[in-house]
Amino acid sequence: MEVIRVKGGRSIEGEVTVEGAKNSALKLMAATLMAPGVNTLTNVPNIADVHVMGKVLKYLGARIEVLGEHELKIDTSSVDRWETPYHLVAQMRASTAVLGPLLSRFGKAIVAMPGGCNIGARKIDMHILGLESLGVNFDVDHGDIHASIPHGLKGTQVMLDFASVGATENLMMASVHVTGTTVIENAAREPEIVDLANLLNEMGAKVSGAGSSRIEIEGVEELHPVEHRVVGDRIEAGTFIAMAGICGGPVTVKGFDPAHLGLVLKKYELMGLDVERGRHECTVSRQAPIRSIDIQTLPFPGFPTDLQAQTMCLLAQGSDSCIVTENVFENRFMFASELQRMGADITIEGHHAIVRGVERFSGAEVKSPDLRGGAALVMAGLVADGYTTVSDVHHIDRGYECFVEKLQALGAEVRRMEVPDLEDGGEVG
Secondary structure, three states, X not given: OEEEEEEOOOXXXXXXXXXXXXXXXXXXXXXHHHOOOEEEEEOOOOOHHHHHHHHHHHHHOOEEEEEOOOEEEEEOOXXXXXXXXXXXXOOOHHHHHHHHHHHHHHOEEEEEOOOOOOOOOOOOHHHHHHHHHHXXXXXXEOOEEEEEOOXXXXXXXXXXXXXXXXXXXXXXXXXOOOEOEEEEEOOOOOHHHHHHHHHHHHHOOEEEOEOEOEEEEEOOOOOOOOEEEOOEOHHHHHHHHHHHHHHOOOEEEEOOOHHHHHHHHHHHHHOOOEEEEOOOEEEEEOOOOOOOOOEEEOOOOOEOHHHHHHHHHHHOOOOOEEEEEOOOOOOXXXXXXXXXXXXXXXXXXXXXXXXXXXXXXEOOEEEOOOHHHHHHHHHHHHOEEOEEEEEOOHHHHOOOOOHHHHHHHOOOEEEEXXXXXXXXXOOOO
C-alpha cells in the first residue's frame, strides 16, 4: 500500500499555487451535459474525483479530450444514456450532481445513491423534495434513485430546510429549462455556487442572485457550449495556510480569492497568525504562540466544515482549551482519534470537541479517515517529533493534486512510498 511519510521539525516557507476547486469542477463537468457540443473547462484539478466524474460522463456517452494537465474538452453531443453506474458514483458524493442535468436534458434519470468520504449520512431528502416541487417524480429502489418528469417542469418557489450546496446546485440546473421562473430560498451561498451560476449564464441560462440566500432562475429553451475557467480552490488554499500557521512560515498561497476565506482568515488572525492579503493570494506567518479560540462550522459565509480538521490540528497546539463544534457532518471527528495517537488532548462530546493544547505532537502511524482529515494528519506530522506515517492516502488523492510535491517545494521532509500491506498478509523484510 502507499503511505505518506513525514519527518517533523523542518520549517516550511516559499510559494505554493492552488489548483481549481474540486467542489466546483465536478459540478461544472456535470453541467456540460446540458449544453450539447464541445465545452472547454480550464483550471481543472488533476485529482481522483475529477477522473471518476470523467468516467461517469464517458459512460453516459460524452467524449473527453485532456489538453495539458488542467484543461478538458468535453463533447456531450452524443450523450444518449441517463443511467449512471453504481461502481463509479459510489466513489464520491458529487455523483448526485448529474441528476439535475440529466432531468433537464432527457426528462428522466437513474442515479445511484452517493458515496465518498464516510463523514455523514448524506441524505438527499432536500434534493428530492425540491425537485418534486418542480414536477419530478421519484422512486428509490435497490439503492438507485429513479426520477422522471411526467408532466414537464414548472417554475415554483422552493424553500430549503438547510442551505445545502448539493440541493441548491441540482435545483439550479434542473430549473434552467422550466416553464416560468424558479426561486430557491435559503440557497447555499458558497463561491462554488457562484461559479456554477456563471457557467450556466455563459451557456445562455438566466440565473440571478447566486451568492445570496435567494436565487432566481428564469427558464430558457436551450443552452450552448462555452469555455469556462474553474474558480481557485479555497479549501486547498486554507489547508496550506493552516500548515504555514502551525509551522511558522512565511508561506505565500496563490491562485485563489482571499475573500472566499473571509471568516477563516479572521479566525486565524485571532489565533495569532499574521495574514497579508493580496488580490489572488495571501502570505501567512506566525511569531507568537497559537491562541485557543472556539470554532463552529456553518454553511458559507460561516466557517467551512472542510477546514475543521486542519484548524483542530492548529488548536491542538494552542495555549489553552477551546471547543470545536461541527454543525454540518456528524462523523467529521473521526480524524480526532488519529490525532490523539500523536499526543493531542481531545475529548469528543456529541458534535463538540474539547481541545486542550499540548506542547508537541509525537510521530506515529496513523490512518487517513477522509479527505480533509488525511491532509490534517500530514500537517500534524510536519511539527511532530520523529516520523509520522499516514496510510489510506487515496482519500487525500481525491482532493489534492501533487500534495507531497508541493510540500517538498516548501521545504518539508515528506515523501510518498510503498510499504507492505500487513492486513493483506504482507511481510516486512
